[in-house]
Amino acid sequence: AYGVENWSAGYFDINSRGNLLVRPAGGDHRYADLKEIVDYLLARHRVQVPLLLRFPQILTSQLRALTSAYQNAIQEYGYTKQHFPLFPMKVNPRREVVEEFLRDAGRCHVGLECGSKAELYAAIAQEQPSNSLLLCNGFKDETFLRTAMLGVQAGKRVVVVVEKLNEMRMLIKLSQEMGLAPEVGLRAKLYSRGSGKWASSGGDSAKFGLTTSEILECLRMLRDAKLEHKLKLLHFHIGSQITDIKRVKNAMKEAARVYSKLRQIDCAIEFVDIGGGLGVDYDGSQTRFDSSVNYTVQEFANDVVYAFKWICEEENVPQPHLVTESGRFMTAYHAIFVTCIRDEIETFADDQPEVNIDADDPLVITELKDLCDSLTSKNYVEYYHDALQLKDELQIQFNLGLVSLEDRAKGDVLFWEICHRALREAEEDSFSDEEFEQLKSSLAQKYLCNFSLFRSAPDSWAIRQLFPIVPIHRLNERLTDYATLVDVTCDSDGKIDRFVDLKDVKHTLELHDWD
Structure with a gap:
């Protein structure tokens, strides 16, 4: 998922415990475990993340x-x-x-x-x-x-x-x-x-x-x-x-x-x-x-x-x-920026209550409910397109005062549930196009990281520079989430949503559950 062997030039590797290693001399037997280094600094020197670790040996090697x-x-x-x-x-x-x-x-x-x-x-x-x-x-x-x-x-x-x-x-x-x-x-x-x-x-x-x-x-x-x-x-x-x-x-x-x-x-x-x-x-x-x-x-x-x-x-x-x-x-x-995940910003469909349809609900709500209940591996693309159209209709009717706030809430829950199910079917079907890649990005978790993008990685924002981003541990575990990274500043531009990939730029990063 992270392609360490492709971009590391021999300076980085993964050990059997799933920790990220740095090899300052470039591929020889000497190495340092980044997880152990960070744990040592946190415990013995009482420093806090984020950290910038520099390896001068890599300067000499390059x-x-x-x-x-x-x-x-x-x-x-x-x-x-x-x-x-x-x-x-x-x-x-x-x-x-x-x-x-x-x-x-x-x-x-x-x-x-x-x-x-x-x-x-x-x-x-x-x-x-x-x-x-x-x-x-x-x-x-x-x-x-x-x-x-x-x-x-x-x-x-x-x-x-x-x-x-x-x-x-x-x-x-x-x-x-x-x-x-x-x-x-x-x-x-x-x-x-x-x-x-x-x-x-x-x-x-x-x-x-x-x-x-x-x-x-x-x-x-x-x-x-x-x-x-x-x-x-x-x-x-x-x-x-x-x-x-x-x-x-x-x-x-x-x-x-x-x-x-x-x-x-x-x-x-x-x-x-x-x-x-x-x-x-x-x-x-x-x-x-x-x-x-x-x-x-x-x-x-x-x-x-x-x-x-x-x-x-x-x-x-x-x-x-x-x-x-x-x-x-x-x-x-030669330099590695290390930070930690502090929290997760939930996506729309997380922990939403089940929607019950009443007889007096607007037609657009009942149609969304029907799509949600009937979506399968054979019709998920068509039903996703139908849901997009119904979402627009719901917004128009709300602006005209034809639906209530409660109806709008029901429609939102149903729409995002359809999106989640359609994306799940697409992944199982190995189907991918620009539309579903955008959907994956929209549904991705947002992991709140303890750093300021404008201080620690300004080129990512200013010139859209891509940097390899990888966890320093748990690399031998199954990846369960797609996420983008957001910083702790109060600026909406404080995010990283472009990641390295062999074929193209990825707009989400495969990660473990942050807990």
Whole structure:
């Protein structure tokens, strides 16, 4: 029901007791029982749910999976330069997360990417090897650029990525004024676009980036200021969570051509930053669906390395070092949000009294009663449609004052009883269509969970991000209920009613009785 083996990437499993396990090293014999961890914290440390559990070992494991994929591709294709992974601080700016990645900086050149002044201040304060990069993206005013200069003075290898012509003008002016300059990158606005929710991050209408004519103007400005030797990096980004590997292949070909043409006009660029885009398979379907990807990290790395090797050889230019900003891939698995169910919001047909028909009841009520008593496995679809029509008629008659409040109550009870019976017959018949899926969602239990959606899982509401949701225990027991999850806030949007599934998005989640 939960597809743990499909989306867990080897980090999660279920033991014989039905408890959810985490394997921080990714599939080896070491594991931790999440139920035991939560019970220990509740009993010994007197903490309360909700809890956010972080496993830093998974951060290290994902970083090594990323660097190993690129190293394998470099060796396979005989690529002559190196891979430099950057961690974008906006993905997770927590100190313990950033420092965990930097612990591996000496081994794999991991650096930091910052897109705001606050991130830049924090990045400068971190200890980094001299060969790791500190990349500055995003909107930059004079204060931002002066802070980047301070990073240069502090011995950091700062690369300021220019995204607008005005940024280049300010950077040149400050460099002349302060007598020092950071290394410079140019963000190219590619024609190629990614796929999925963030496809609009790339293409001609992208928010960030320089057009071809603007790139050439930046080169002229650098040469006029005798700073062309500071141009070290070409950057592009075609979108986060790229779902289709074909889009990656096309973008890498275009970017490699842009790089090659710049090298041919004497731009001594050493690095190409391909940005983010390496996706996470949240639902385990391995498809082009928004919450999945149809490739592996190794295939992604192979396509990047191969495109630059092939085109650089064809254009007879030196190969660049490859920089990546795969923050989602590096962090997505390492944190687990745990909460508890506090109560159940009953559906309409729960514990309703039996309806007795009187001689003076309106015809619409007696017809609903007849449908309810006569519904079978052969007619449940037809009778469900009839009940929908009678429900509308009942509401019209009530609005006209033709039926009483008591009659309306009888009609509601009968209607929802018909719905329950029809859905039960459909499930036994293995019948499913959009209409009955909507009915299942309407009749689902609402489990009241102790959390705020807007604080703990805002992406679920804001961008309809799908996350795997699974109980941490009782996974060896039969599932008896369908439910959606609602939070304890007084906002009707505080709910989760979209769940991962191999075939499509589910609008209910299979669960045990909450008692």
